[in-house]
Amino acid sequence: MSASPTSGFHADSVFAHIDRAPEDPILGVTVAYNKDPSPIKLNLGVGAYRTEEGKPLVLNVVRQAEQQLVNDRSRVKEYLPIVGLADFNKLSAKLILGADSPAVQENRVTTVQCLSGTGSLRVGGEFLARHYHQRTIYIPLPTWGNHPKVFTLAGLSVKTYRYYDPATRGLNFQGLLEDLGSAPSGAIVLLHACAHNPTGVDPTIQQWEQIRQLMRSKSLLPFFDSAYQGFASGSLDADAQPVRMFVADGGECLVAQSYAKNMGLYGERVGALSIVCKTADVASRVESQLKLVIRPMYSNPPIHGASIVATILKDRDMYNEWTIELKAMADRIISMRQKLFDALRARGTPGDWSHIIKQIGMFTFTGLNSEQVAFMTKEYHIYMTSDGRISMAGLSSKTVPHLADAIHAAVTRVV
Amino acid sequence: MDSLHPNDAILASPTSGLHADSVFAHLHRAPEDPILGVTVAYNKDPSPVKVNVGVGSYRTDEGKPLVLNVVRQAEQKLVNDRSRVKEYLPIVGLAEFNKLSAKLLLGADSPAIRENRVTTVQCLSGTGSLRVGGEFLARHYHQPTIYIPQPTWGYHPKVLAGAGLSVKTYRYYDPATRGLNFQGLLEDLGSAPSGAIVLLHACAHNPTGVDPTIQQWDQIRQLMRSKELLPFFDNAYQGFASGDLDADAESVRMFAANGGECLVAQSYAKNMGLYGERVGALSIVCKTADVASRVESQLKLVIRPMYSVPPIHGASIAATILKDRDMYNEWTIELKAMADRIISMRQQLFDALRARGTPGDWSHVIKQIGMFTFTGLNSEQVAFMTREYHIYMTSDGRISMASLTSKAVPHLADAIHAAVTMLSESVTSRVSS
Numbered sequence: 001m002s003a004s005p006t007s008g009f010h011a012d013s014v015f016a017h018i019d020r021a022p023e024d025p026i027l028g029v030t031v032a033y034n035k036d037p038s039p040i041k042l043n044l045g046v047g048a049y050r051t052e053e054g055k056p057l058v059l060n061v062v063r064q065a066e067q068q069l070v071n072d073r074s075r076v077k078e079y080l081p082i083v084g085l086a087d088f089n090k091l092s093a094k095l096i097l098g099a100d101s102p103a104v105q106e107n108r109v110t111t112v113q114c115l116s117g118t119g120s121l122r123v124g125g126e127f128l129a130r131h132y133h134q135r136t137i138y139i140p141l142p143t144w145g146n147h148p149k150v151f152t153l154a155g156l157s158v159k160t161y162r163y164y165d166p167a168t169r170g171l172n173f174q175g176l177l178e179d180l181g182s183a184p185s186g187a188i189v190l191l192h193a194c195a196h197n198p199t200g201v202d203p204t205i206q207q208w209e210q211i212r213q214l215m216r217s218k219s220l221l222p223f224f225d226s227a228y229q230g231f232a233s234g235s236l237d238a239d240a241q242p243v244r245m246f247v248a249d250g251g252e253c254l255v256a257q258s259y260a261k262n263m264g265l266y267g268e269r270v271g272a273l274s275i276v277c278k279t280a281d282v283a284s285r286v287e288s289q290l291k292l293v294i295r296p297m298y299s300n301p302p303i304h305g306a307s308i309v310a311t312i313l314k315d316r317d318m319y320n321e322w323t324i325e326l327k328a329m330a331d332r333i334i335s336m337r338q339k340l341f342d343a344l345r346a347r348g349t350p351g352d353w354s355h356i357i358k359q360i361g362m363f364t365f366t367g368l369n370s371e372q373v374a375f376m377t378k379e380y381h382i383y384m385t386s387d388g389r390i391s392m393a394g395l396s397s398k399t400v401p402h403l404a405d406a407i408h409a410a411v412t413r414v415v
Numbered sequence: 416m417d418s419l420h421p422n423d424a425i426l427a428s429p430t431s432g433l434h435a436d437s438v439f440a441h442l443h444r445a446p447e448d449p450i451l452g453v454t455v456a457y458n459k460d461p462s463p464v465k466v467n468v469g470v471g472s473y474r475t476d477e478g479k480p481l482v483l484n485v486v487r488q489a490e491q492k493l494v495n496d497r498s499r500v501k502e503y504l505p506i507v508g509l510a511e512f513n514k515l516s517a518k519l520l521l522g523a524d525s526p527a528i529r530e531n532r533v534t535t536v537q538c539l540s541g542t543g544s545l546r547v548g549g550e551f552l553a554r555h556y557h558q559p560t561i562y563i564p565q566p567t568w569g570y571h572p573k574v575l576a577g578a579g580l581s582v583k584t585y586r587y588y589d590p591a592t593r594g595l596n597f598q599g600l601l602e603d604l605g606s607a608p609s610g611a612i613v614l615l616h617a618c619a620h621n622p623t624g625v626d627p628t629i630q631q632w633d634q635i636r637q638l639m640r641s642k643e644l645l646p647f648f649d650n651a652y653q654g655f656a657s658g659d660l661d662a663d664a665e666s667v668r669m670f671a672a673n674g675g676e677c678l679v680a681q682s683y684a685k686n687m688g689l690y691g692e693r694v695g696a697l698s699i700v701c702k703t704a705d706v707a708s709r710v711e712s713q714l715k716l717v718i719r720p721m722y723s724v725p726p727i728h729g730a731s732i733a734a735t736i737l738k739d740r741d742m743y744n745e746w747t748i749e750l751k752a753m754a755d756r757i758i759s760m761r762q763q764l765f766d767a768l769r770a771r772g773t774p775g776d777w778s779h780v781i782k783q784i785g786m787f788t789f790t791g792l793n794s795e796q797v798a799f800m801t802r803e804y805h806i807y808m809t810s811d812g813r814i815s816m817a818s819l820t821s822k823a824v825p826h827l828a829d830a831i832h833a834a835v836t837m838l839s840e841s842v843t844s845r846v847s848s
Contacts, residue, residue, distance in 0.1 A: 014610070014645060018555050021712035024719060027506065048502060056500040063497075070494045073487075076480040077691045078472060079684075082448065115539075115722035122721055131442055149720040186438070221438060224475055252438060266503045267727040276694035278437035288445035293449065295570060296577035297546055297721070298539035304728035379664040 006188050014048065024384055033383040041381035042399050044390040047197070047362045048266060049329055052396045059264050061321045065311040069304075080300045084113020084272075088306040091313040092272040092350035096226060096257050098239055102248050107280035110287035112294065112302045113272050116266075117227045117258030118150060124223060124254045125154025126293045127275075127286075134186035138179070140164075141383045142195045142387065144225075147158070147190065152208050152306070156188070167368055169355035170232070180214055188221045194239040195361020196229035198389035202360050208242045212249065222246050222253040230262045232361045234330035236323065247276050259309050261362065262326055273334040274308025329393075333362060336395045340364075343404035349411055362393045372410035380406035424492035450569050450809060457807040465805035466823045468814040471621070471786045472690060473753055478820045481753070482731070483688050485745045489735040495726075502683035503726045506715040508537020508696075512730040516696040519651065520664060527671050529706035534711040536697050536718065537725045540690075541651045541682030542574055548647060548678045549578025550717045551691055553708075558610035558660050561647065564588075566811065568621045571614065580612070580627035588623045593779035593791055595625050604672020612645045617679070618663040619652035625658070626784050632666045639670075640689040645714055646670050646677040654686045656785045658754035660747065671700045685817075687748055692729025700840065719830075753817070757786065760819045764788075767828035773835055774826070788799035804830035 023031060029045030052114050069075060083089065089111040093104050103109050129135055137156045139147050140163035162175030162185070162191040180189060182388075198204055203211060215222060224243050225352050230236040246253050252275075273290070277283040294300070300359040312318045341356045358362050368388040369377070376382040381401060384390045395403065427544040447455065453469030475481050486793070493499060507513065513535040517528055527533050538544040553559045561580045563571050564587035572582050586599030604613060617636075620626055627635060639646060648667050654660040670677050676699075683694040697714070699706040718724070738744045765780045780788050792800070800806040806827060808814045819827065 011643065013706045014556065014643075015699075015706050015710050018706070018709045018713055020709045021716050023712075024715065027503075037546075046503070056502050058499075058501055060535060062501075066494050070490050075482075077482055077689055078480050079470075079690045082451070093674055110550040115726070118720075119722040132438065146719060146723065153720040156571040219435065220440075251435075260503075267501045267724070269475060269722060269724070275439075277439060282439050282442070285442045285444045286439050289442055291448065292445050294571075296573040297540075297812065298543040299570070300691070300693070302539070302726040305726065379780070383648060400818040 010212060016151075019204065021063065029383050032377075036383070040402060041205050042383065042394070044382060044394045047391045047393060049261065049264060049367055049393040050396070052332065054394075054396050054399070059322065059325045061318050061325060062264060062308055062313055063209075065308045068311060069307050080113070080303055080306075082294050082300050083287065084301045085303065085306045085310055087158060087314065088113055088310040091310055092257055092364070093274050095236065095313065095355060096229065096243055096255055097247055097276070098237070098240065098244055099369035101244070101247060103276050108278065108283050109274055110278050110283045112287065113299060113306050114271050114273050114294075115261050115298075116257075116271040117225060117268040118146065118271075118305055119269065119301075120256035120271045121147070121150045121225065122154050123293050123297070124153045124256055124273045124275070125156050127290055127405065128188060128221075128223075129155030130293070131289060132188070132221070134184060134188065135223075135292055136184065137188040137190055138183055138286040139190045140192065140196070142198060143190070143192070145385070147225075151190075161189070163196075164201060164365070166367065169201070169365065170358070171203055171207070172373040173207055174189065176209065177214060180211070181218070183218065183220060186219050186221065187224050188224050189215060189403065190225060191242065192225035193224045193243050195232035195363075196359070197227070198363050198387060199365040200355075200359025200361050200363050203326050205244075208245055212246055216249060216251055224255040226255055227258040228261055229257070230323070230326045230331075231330050234327040234334075236251075236326070241316070250367060252278060253275055259305070263309060263310065265305050265310070265323070268308065269302060270309055272311070279298070292302075315319065322399065333392045336392045336400065337364070337406050339397060339400045340392075340395065340404060343400050343409060347404055348409045349373070349404070349408045351410065351411060362391055364390050364392055366390055366407065368407070368410060372414045374408050374415045376406045379409065382406045427587060427690070434690065442774060444774045453807050453809055456644050460805055461805075462805040464826055466819075468617055468816075468818055469807050469809055470683065471815045471817060473583055473685065473688060473786075474660065474818040474820065476820050476821070478818075481688055483749045483842065485736055485742050486732055487608075488687060491734045491741060492581070492735060493731055493777065501727065504537070504730075506718050506724050506726055508725045509730045509734055510535055511738065512734040513696060515572060515734055516681055517658065517698055519668060519737060520653070520679055520698060521671055521700070522661070522664070522668055523669070525671065527700050532707050533716065534699050534701070536706045536711065536714050538680075538694040538697050539725060539729050540684050540695040540717075541573050541680050542695075543693065543697045543725075544680035544682070545571070545574045545649065546578050547573045547714065547717050548697045548722070549580050549829070551614060551714055552645075552647075552678075553579030554717070555646075556645070556712060558608060558645075560608065561612040561614055562607055563614045564600075564616065564620070566622060567614070567616070571649075577615070578623045578748070584692050585613070586596050587620075588625060588789070590791065593625070593789065594782070595627055595631070596612045597627070598629055601634070601638060604635070605642070606643060607642065607644060610645065611641060613648050615646055615648050615666070617650035617653065617667050619787075619842070621651070622786070624783025624785050624787050624791040625789070627666075629665060629666075631639035632669055632754075635770065636670055638743065640675060644694045646675075648677060648679040651682040652678055652685055652785050653681070656752065657686050658751040658758075660750070661795050674702070674704060676700055687733055687736070687746070689729050692732065694724065694729035712730065713846075757816045760816045760824070761788065761820075762774070762817075762819060764819070766813060766833060769823050771828055771832045773828070773832040775835060778821065786815055788814050788816055790814055792831065792834060796838050799838055800830040800834050803833065806830045
């Protein structure tokens with residue numbers, strides 16, 4: 001068969017021309033880390049939580065929920081509806097918008113289960129590209145590395161607005177207001193609900209209010225990325241304030257919600273896209289159109305992770321236990337910030353390192369440049385993204401000294 | 416952060432969102448999904464004699480969904496293992512699962528696998544594998560036109576168009592014989608532009624249940640290779656068609672065997688009953704290991720902006736079963752039992768129609784393969800059956816044998832009999848010729 005002219009044997013590959021794609025910059029950090037044989041190596045790349053012992057963590061309440069589900073012999077594995085698990089959707093909307101949210105009570109919110117935050121952003125983006133009159137989305141500079149690609153492939157045109165000020169290592173509020181102010185009316189604006197990734201710099205409540213007023217006056221459409229609710233301050237409600245503020249004014253918005261970090265469900269891919277609309281009828285029509293985005297992508301979402309979340313959210317005791325475990329994770333991160341700050345002060349490392357304790361959430365935007373990062377990787381086996389971002393969740397009391405040494409060396413020896 | 420209470424001043428202010436219209440006010444209500452809409456309608460019907468033969472989900476003879484014993488076993492094992500964590504999988508998914516899926520599909524002794532010429536990436540069941548494969552081709556393949564059989568699964572056109580491919584059709588089903596329109600198929604593929612992609616159902620064609628014979632497959636293969644048409648297999652029923660995993664993979668292996676390239680979308684929804692866990696894999700068989708490796712790197716750029724990485728649970732269940740000799744054997748037994756029950760439903764329905772003297776040749780009910788029977792009933796007859804007999808099925812006349820039970824066969828046979836005798840001489844004339 002191989003010798004015949006009708007075998008596929010003789011022609012070149014139809015994919016011979018394909019270039020090797022570069023490794024994903026964020027996930028590539030872990031690939032490189034895994035290859036390193038050094039016993040003192042440290043992975044501060046991906047934002048996955050680690051315990052004080054440096055181990056991944058599955059929350060007790062998650063194991064409990066999972067056991068409950070798997071031991072229930074009445075449970076089956078039938079297809080979920082295209083929009084996902086109904087319980088999960090309702091509970092997710094309540095979690096982000098508040099149990100007493102008028103928007104929820106008035107049925108003005110459509111919530112569809114998606115594959116974690118990324119999937120929610122992609123489905124929301126494709127929906128907007130198809131149905132929204134202004135197909136441009138403004139993303140903060142900097143932002144999560146995958147945001148531009150997600151929105152571009154969804155069919156949106158991606159622009160940026162100023163956000164981070166390297167001089168202050170804080171918010172460039174003036175620049176933000178100017179750039180959103182000069183965006184075309186109706187443009188979509190991506191907002192990190194809390195714990196901005198990668199900078200950890202969040203607007204104050206007063207600044208959020210100004211942003212809200214500006215956006216509403218220009219009919220800019222808010223698209224929130226909520227990946228750290230509960231993880232930023234330790235309080236689920238406090239972390240949801242910016243989103244709730246925008247919903248409380250009666251206006252519309254989109255919210256991509258992830259349970260990867262706050263429930264530690266990373267690999268189960270659990271998330272939800274909520275679209276808050278003016279009326280229940282609009283919300284219902286929007287939902288029908290969301291189904292036409294989801295169905296040709298993967299038909300319907302996976303049951304397991306969403307079932308774990310629903311189990312926890314609807315049980316009072318499990319919910320309370322979750323909030324306690326969540327706060328413990330948030331607190332450990334806050335204590336790592338303090339320890340790193342103290343360690344750099346103790347070494348007399350040049351510079352103002354207060355941003356380490358001011359920034360919020362999983363990441364610190366150190367301010368280190370890519371040469372300094374490369375130096376730290378080569379000489380100290382520290383693995384982090386080249387933009388200077390470190391995952392505080394990957395630090396422990398034991399490893400703080402080594403990191404502090406590495407930063408000190410990088411700052412004093414590499415310009 | 417101080418908390419902010421919603422207050423009337425904000426709502427009344429000019430910067431509230433309150434006054435403007437919805438930015439989505441112009442949206443049309445999308446029509447209900449035709450396949451899933453059947454179950455929606457079934458659920459609404461209060462009749463005690465209602466029968467759902469719409470969606471292709473397997474049911475036991477008691478009419479209940481089935482979770483395989485070996486699946487429950489695997490799941491228990493996984494969940495009780497306290498050393499397991501929930502970290503992100505790689506973008507390409509669970510490595511073990513990918514390797515085992517390629518072996519299941521291509522055979523353990525496949526040269527393509529031995530030579531590292533196959534890239535396999537975990538995707539969300541069959542749909543996800545088709546979408547990722549389609550997007551990859553739309554980006555990188557020189558002829559982004561795909562030919563799909565007429566008819567095909569209702570969602571193929573949207574999935575492939577959504578991926579960015581241009582969709583055309585080739586003749587497949589012959590209503591006159593209720594079999595394969597082989598001549599038409601060869602003509603249409605023969606006149607396709609060189610290099611075009613061709614979607615092939617690996618076995619148990621959905622919705623018709625009509626599969627080419629092995630000899631016909633070989634002719635199709637030769638024609639396609641001579642015109643450099645690129646095969647894209649949809650493999651959703653391996654093991655479910657004949658009951659034999661290897662026999663059901665013959666068509667795919669034939670194309671992969673002689674050094675040729677192809678894509679395969681593999682689903683575990685039906686053959687492992689993992690429906691809602693969304694477990695599948697896309698394999699691309701390439702000329703060389705280097706090409707396969709570059710292809711894989713580009714597949715990651717399709718997946719990452721779609722959902723970053725695939726879900727762990729279902730793929731872990733599948734891998735647990737595939738790599739354990741005893742579990743694997745148990746799986747093949749449970750799988751064969753499902754396939755056998757479907758085959759017996761076919762026989763029972765055929766016998767029931769014969770017993771009623773229902774006009775026409777109903778042998779296609781036992782000749783067609785897999786989960787579905789393409790009855791040949793038209794949409795008026797289907798609507799009649801729904802209205803008068805509470806039979807829920809898709810309007811193209813397709814019924815899911817997998818959800819039929821022995822108890823429901825007589826009622827279904829009565830419904831078909833009534834529809835055929837009371838409605839439309841055009842069907843009876845087709846059927847009795």
